[in-house]
Amino acid sequence: MIINLLSRAITMSTPLFFGSVSEVVAERSGVMVTAIEGIFLLGAWGGFVGTYLWGNAIFGLLLAMICGIAVAAIYGVVTIFMKQHQVVTGTALNILAIGFCAFFQRVLFGIPQIPLQIQPLSVIPIPILSEIPVLGELFFNKNILTYVAYVIIPIIHYMLYHTSLGLAIRSSGENPQAADVAGINVNRLRFLTVLFAGMMGGIAGAFYSVGFLGMFTTNMIGGRGWIAFAICFLGNWQITGAVIGTFVFGLAEALAIYMQSIGGGGFFPNELFIAFPYILTIVLTVMRRNFSVPANLGIPYIKEG
Amino acid sequence: MASLETPLFSLKNISKYFTRVVANNNISFDIRRGEVLALLGENGAGKSTIMKILYGLYQMDEGEILKDGNPIQIDSPKDAIKNGIAMIQQHFSLVSAHTVTENIILGSKRGRIDLRTASREVGEMADKYHFDLDPNALIRDLDVGVQQKVEILKTMFQEAQLLIMDEPTAVLTPQESENLMIFVRQFAAAGHSVIFITHKLKEVMSVADRIIVMRDGEVHGDLLCQETNESELSRLMIGRDLIAPHKPEAVKQMDDKNGLVVRHLSSKEKETVSLSDINFTIKPGEILGVAGVSGNGQEELCEVLIGARAHTTGQVILNYEDLTDLSLRERIAKGIGYVPVNRYRDAFVMSMSLAENMFLKSTYDPVWQRHGFINFSQLNRQTDASILEYNIKAPGADAVTGSLSGGNQQKMLLAREVRLAKSLLILNQPTRGLDLGAINNVHTTILKAREENKCILLISTELSEIFMLSDRIAVMYKGRIVGIYEPKELNTERIGLLMAGFDDHQDEEVAL
Numbered sequence: 001m002i003i004n005l006l007s008r009a010i011t012m013s014t015p016l017f018f019g020s021v022s023e024v025v026a027e028r029s030g031v032m033v034t035a036i037e038g039i040f041l042l043g044a045w046g047g048f049v050g051t052y053l054w055g056n057a058i059f060g061l062l063l064a065m066i067c068g069i070a071v072a073a074i075y076g077v078v079t080i081f082m083k084q085h086q087v088v089t090g091t092a093l094n095i096l097a098i099g100f101c102a103f104f105q106r107v108l109f110g111i112p113q114i115p116l117q118i119q120p121l122s123v124i125p126i127p128i129l130s131e132i133p134v135l136g137e138l139f140f141n142k143n144i145l146t147y148v149a150y151v152i153i154p155i156i157h158y159m160l161y162h163t164s165l166g167l168a169i170r171s172s173g174e175n176p177q178a179a180d181v182a183g184i185n186v187n188r189l190r191f192l193t194v195l196f197a198g199m200m201g202g203i204a205g206a207f208y209s210v211g212f213l214g215m216f217t218t219n220m221i222g223g224r225g226w227i228a229f230a231i232c233f234l235g236n237w238q239i240t241g242a243v244i245g246t247f248v249f250g251l252a253e254a255l256a257i258y259m260q261s262i263g264g265g266g267f268f269p270n271e272l273f274i275a276f277p278y279i280l281t282i283v284l285t286v287m288r289r290n291f292s293v294p295a296n297l298g299i300p301y302i303k304e305g
Numbered sequence: 306m307a308s309l310e311t312p313l314f315s316l317k318n319i320s321k322y323f324t325r326v327v328a329n330n331n332i333s334f335d336i337r338r339g340e341v342l343a344l345l346g347e348n349g350a351g352k353s354t355i356m357k358i359l360y361g362l363y364q365m366d367e368g369e370i371l372k373d374g375n376p377i378q379i380d381s382p383k384d385a386i387k388n389g390i391a392m393i394q395q396h397f398s399l400v401s402a403h404t405v406t407e408n409i410i411l412g413s414k415r416g417r418i419d420l421r422t423a424s425r426e427v428g429e430m431a432d433k434y435h436f437d438l439d440p441n442a443l444i445r446d447l448d449v450g451v452q453q454k455v456e457i458l459k460t461m462f463q464e465a466q467l468l469i470m471d472e473p474t475a476v477l478t479p480q481e482s483e484n485l486m487i488f489v490r491q492f493a494a495a496g497h498s499v500i501f502i503t504h505k506l507k508e509v510m511s512v513a514d515r516i517i518v519m520r521d522g523e524v525h526g527d528l529l530c531q532e533t534n535e536s537e538l539s540r541l542m543i544g545r546d547l548i549a550p551h552k553p554e555a556v557k558q559m560d561d562k563n564g565l566v567v568r569h570l571s572s573k574e575k576e577t578v579s580l581s582d583i584n585f586t587i588k589p590g591e592i593l594g595v596a597g598v599s600g601n602g603q604e605e606l607c608e609v610l611i612g613a614r615a616h617t618t619g620q621v622i623l624n625y626e627d628l629t630d631l632s633l634r635e636r637i638a639k640g641i642g643y644v645p646v647n648r649y650r651d652a653f654v655m656s657m658s659l660a661e662n663m664f665l666k667s668t669y670d671p672v673w674q675r676h677g678f679i680n681f682s683q684l685n686r687q688t689d690a691s692i693l694e695y696n697i698k699a700p701g702a703d704a705v706t707g708s709l710s711g712g713n714q715q716k717m718l719l720a721r722e723v724r725l726a727k728s729l730l731i732l733n734q735p736t737r738g739l740d741l742g743a744i745n746n747v748h749t750t751i752l753k754a755r756e757e758n759k760c761i762l763l764i765s766t767e768l769s770e771i772f773m774l775s776d777r778i779a780v781m782y783k784g785r786i787v788g789i790y791e792p793k794e795l796n797t798e799r800i801g802l803l804m805a806g807f808d809d810h811q812d813e814e815v816a817l
């Protein structure tokens with residue numbers, strides 16, 4: 001039972017990995033991607049539409065990335081180049097995303113009698129590795145997106161701490177003037193990290209529609225973008241912190257699903273378990289003590305002259 | 306190879322316009338190899354602007370830049386670095402949460418970074434220039450003097466041929482400044498060029514080969530150091546002769562007051578001690594100057610005195626009244642005026658009018674009220690009177706404060722605070738960032754307040770100002786007063802050592 005729970009925790013963590021790790025990258029460069037909820041949602045929608053129309057999950061994932069990047073691009077242009085407020089802009093885009101998805105979902109598919117279904121991503125057991133007792137079930141019996149996460153997280157970590165690109169990103173978030181004086185195009189760099197977060201967030205969203213449920217509804221993200229956003233804070237803007245935080249939330253979700261499936265022992269209402277990850281977010285956020293916020297997080301870089 | 310006569314860089318007819326003002330008008334001069342070029346001028350003369358153009362931070366509107374006689378395009382600091390230009394900004398461009406090594410390699414290393422190798426390289430380079438520097442220290446743990454060394458090493462790492470330094474000595478003790486000058490001479494002797502932006506005449510005479518004097522965005526002189534002198538430079542820089550205010554020797558004492566007494570004052574910020582056991586007195590009509598490198602507790606001292614910051618132990622007594630437990634507003638009402646170091650942050654709301662700012666700090670005062678509403682006619686009358694009295698260049702009491710020049714804003718602030726300072730006037734670097742004319746004005750105002758028998762606490766990093774105005778001089782280092790002296794007991798060298806934290810008797814051996 002415990003192995004089953006942990007295994008499910010890793011599955012449920014996958015989209016949050018994509019979301020929170022890329023959020024860390026963008027925030028280290030100085031931009032809070034507050035449009036992350038909308039990016040997730042559009043990713044979920046794009047993933048569903050691409051898979052449904054072309055019958056192949058590859059197209060779904062591609063469309064999800066494009067949708068995520070599109071939202072991120074709008075967000076980046078408005079906040080980085082037009083210097084508008086990040087929270088307000090993100091909130092507006094998140095609201096817009098819901099309307100956009102609801103509208104075009106109906107334009108494309110009308111009101112179907114039975115909910116439209118696609119084939120969720122299949123589980124690909126990795127030969128040999130998946131045979132290992134316990135570990136095989138935990139890590140190597142997943143869908144493709146989870147494996148991508150395994151590969152991409154160490155790469156991002158290496159990029160952020162061991163390359164000049166990572167140093168430039170971190171410096172832009174701490175002191176953009178210093179980065180500028182050192183010959184780095186701060187706003188372009190920030191824009192690129194936001195696009196990256198858009199791409200990753202798009203995949204994260206697609207995980208819920210294409211990778212997991214095989215369907216789309218406009219409320220299917222249900223604040224998970226915000227959870228990824230919160231994990232970035234809780235993880236103290238570190239990749240390792242984000243990974244640990246993500247796993248904790250994945251576990252919470254897995255637990256919630258499990259408790260619902262056994263009916264909560266008949267004592268606790270189901271809603272309590274659904275709310276559990278969100279309650280955990282609030283509790284952990286309030287408990288936070290040490291912050292190493294990037295000093296210029298959320299502040300547009302305005303060049304004089 | 307370009308001949309030696311071809312200057313390394315030439316600036317030709319460069320102009321730069323900001324929305325309302327001409328910042329640079331038709332500027333031309335050469336930068337030669339192996340020379341130290343001083344760029345001398347008042348604040349707002351356009352020195353920094355022309356250098357920011359050369360470094361690609363600003364774009365020029367007219368003119369061109371030549372390197373070795375060939376026109377080059379500099380659109381960004383990246384282009385400047387490629388052309389061998391490095392610049393150390395007045396406010397350092399360091400990432401305080403990063404290490405020395407990370408800061409130094411920022412922008413100059415590409416691709417994969419091996420921090421261990423990089424920090425060894427940085428260490429070797431620091432040794433080469435005899436800089437005592439730990440490559441793995443975090444910038445935020447370093448003193449400003451050390452941070453400047455990091456900035457210098459950064460430019461060495463970029464292999465700059467031309468090093469531009471914007472007011473590099475503003476944050477240094479006299480000894481640190483001297484070391485910097487030695488470095489600058491060595492660096493130039495190795496065939497590199499240095500541009501030294503400053504408004505201090507003494508520095509110019511001691512370090513420069515050639516001097517460009519700027520005033521109102523134009524070049525007003527291009528002189529060799531040997532062929533000029535301080536008074537000529539000062540005249541070129543200001544455009545007229547300055548008469549220093551006269552300080553009368555003694556001021557008659559009033560019997561019924563004993564002034565400010567501060568006893569065993571300490572303050573803690575979280576776990577670090579920001580002030581420890583501060584003791585001093587200021588008699589009415591006396592100016593106590595506080596010398597020290599900024600960041601050694603001066604601002605904390607001011608804020609504890611005005612009641613804006615909590616103290617842990619000690620007493621503040623003003624004219625026999627214990628102020629220790631009084632709130633900020635109660636202390637204002639007891640007649641304390643405060644000119645903070647950062648008037649944008651701590652003194653004015655820049656988007657409000659002069660009259661509103663005049664009123665801001667004493668809103669409770671019935672003088673400004675009529676039937677519970679603001680008495681605008683009284684407020685405007687008082688503000689207009691101040692504008693007249695302090696010779697402030699402003700269209701009127703309803704002028705937006707932020708639209709005034711820095712010097713005029715400072716005069717306005719003095720007008721407000723001197724009015725409030727019935728007993729005690731606290732000034733924290735009141736002339737910082739002002740040009741010589743405005744400085745003169747501020748000094749006159751301070752001396753006038755002294756004649757009016759106010760206690761005056763003058764904090765400054767400019768030693769000349771301290772020596773000129775103070776009746777007694779206290780030196781602050783790391784949150785404590787290391788000593789209080791008569792001006793004649795101190796000279797620049799001794800005060801410099803005290804400011805750097807050297808023990809008093811240790812220092813006497815050096816001084817005597």
